[in-house]
Amino acid sequence: MTMDLSRLARLAALAAALLATIAASVPPAGAQEKPRPGGILTWFDYGDPGRLDVHAESPLVVQQATAGIYSGLLQYDPDEPSKIIGDLAERWTVSADGKTYTFHLRKGVKWHDGQPFSSADVKASFDRMLNPDFKSPKCGASLKPMVASVEAVDPNTVEFRLKFAAAPFLPSIASAWCRVAAKHVLAKYGDLNAPEAQIGTGPFKFKKYERGSVIEWEKNPGYFVPGLPYLDGVKQFILVSGPTQLAAAKASKIMLWDAWPPMRKTQADELGRARTDVDIYQAPINTVFFLYLNAKKPPFDNPDMRRAVNLAIDRQELVAKSLEGAGVPCAILDPKLVGDFALPLDEVAKAPGCRQPKDADIAEAKKLVEKHYPGGLDVEVAVRQVGNYVDRGQLVIAQLRKIGIRGTMKTHESAAGYAAFGKGDFTIIATQDRSMDVNEPSGVFHIAYTSQSGSNYGQYSDPKVDELTDRALKETNHDKRKQAYWELQRYLLSKGDHASIAVGWVEGWFFKDKKLRNYKPGLTTYDNNTFMKVWIAQ
């Protein structure tokens, strides 16, 4: 079989021309691509939200389920996630004493049902969340200590009067939990739990919620930012088990994994072997891995018993095994996220319960347990069946066994677990990740340590913690504020009897489909989940 030279030359020339054409059609690296409208973005929720009231609930799945439906007064810039920009507020001003914020609202904004948006909706939403009788574990919990009142000055102006000049106010208002709901919807439904009540001003409309299966949004053609969103819709599969989540990722059923739970290294490696069309990256997730003791019930109403658990828990082992090393053990604040507000990690590592080797701490813990329960004791150790909580729970049980606490695991379905924990129906919660609402040092204390914290499941109250938290919150000078937070962290670490025990800050691996454009992870797991500027390349 031969081929004459002229034919070979013609083929070579044709191939060269073809390559040149392809090369010319591919934009050079870094060139600005034109956003392509259309397409459905697929990702997943780790659990079934059940209830959808973004003002009243705290699970990430609730926020994820409704993120694109609502707008806030402010938001974190989807293009530059550390920057706060206007959302429903076009601009805002602050008084000279830092205690009055005036927000000037966009005009002509309409709710998804066609009703006009006004300052009355903002007032109704924030009055609801600030109501002392209304449990609002996220937005309400962060704003209640700061905000005195909210007034609608005119249909396009809202004024927030603060109790004191507070540095975390704007970051809190921009939080993905401080979303504005329609006054008429709240009046009609009473709450925001039902799918029919999901009427917002956001880039997407709520289309479908099949319990345990899928949540869908569709493009809001009347969105107040012209030209946005680019996507036709977003589909969130409800994938509860780790293997199912990974299988969906490997089978290209989801285009994005940028929420809790992060992948562990072994999962990321597995995905990397299965798919070459994704970018896999390691990142913190602004989330603390907590262990909770019920301070209202025996045996952990006894401070010695809480101290014993605090001493016995081997944070380093928990981070090494359950997070495959991706995390910051022991820290109450993570320096990677809040800089010098966090106590230096070498000091943290010397604190009781954190220091290695564990022998001395375990011996002391054992003595404390024997003092009150000479034959040891049996306790129920609760975990929600999400992420790898069951694995973490097994490790916690093994660690507690060393000091004479014999744990039996009780597993809860996700929403049922939250309900039980909220009612104080537990003895130990082996693990519960709490994500920060804002990337701010005050966050963790208002979430889990103060008497009024939404996720202080152990219901432990320490006036000194409340006082130090309050002092740090009101301090506007950076150095003084840093000193206040350091004092607070040192107090919690050295006293060691709080019912909320920080095991460590969680990190992990995530992925993004290479076709996905303009997606930037938020500073917290809640931010930048609206996908308003995201588009899918061909």
Add this chain to the structure above:
Amino acid sequence: MTGALGRFLRGQPLGAAGAVVVLVLVAVALLAPLLAPHGPKETGFATYVAPSREFPMGTDQVGRDVLSRVIWGARLSLYVGLVSVVFGITLGALWGVVTGYVGGAADTGSQRVVDCLMALPPIILALSLMAALGQSVNNVILALVILLTPTAARTLRAVALGVVANPFIEAAEAAGASRTRIIVRHLVPNCLASYIVLVTTNISYAIVVEASLSFIGAGAPPDEPSWGGMLAQGIQALETAPWMVFFPGLAISLAVFGLNLLGDSIRDLTDPRLRGGLG
């Protein structure tokens, strides 16, 4: 005794093989504290260590020795299998024998109850029971007892009806023997062979149901060394640590295989029509 054993080995070679597997299973279960190199819940080792001299079956995702868990898993499986089957089949057997003998409305009514229970798919029934009762090994046993009882009642009732048709029952009644005496002295002994067959053939079923419930997270609590639970945890790292699935899977297969071979042989031995078969 030696002669009977020799006849069993010659007549039922597969049954003998099954008996060996079952004996090994029982020995492992009884001697678990001595055989297991580590505690089944001891997490002090590195995670995902491949099978090696130190850890012949590797370690799992939280750093536990898989071999030790497989050994302790034999104890849990056998405990669940034996206790649930003995209770479930005994309860069902008594139910079937008594109502079969008494007959009439009591028999008809109780059989409709059996119909209702048997109409429900077993795993769905077990799941519902576990959801209602909560996760624990003893609740798995309770769920299995509720699953096994109607089957045993139906089977033993049929056997009892066959026995009742015999002239010696009629003779006993004519001689004025009480119902209780007839059931205890005549019916129960004559149903015993079927009862033993049911027990042996259902232990493997109970082990599989326990493993299935634990696999889907509704059986034994996750830290208990259940073979099904180990499979479920292994699935999470199938590519990284296939030994986490392989060894508990092998244990379930071998245990069920051995118990089925033994159960089949006992059935063959007790069934005159099959006696003398190849086993």
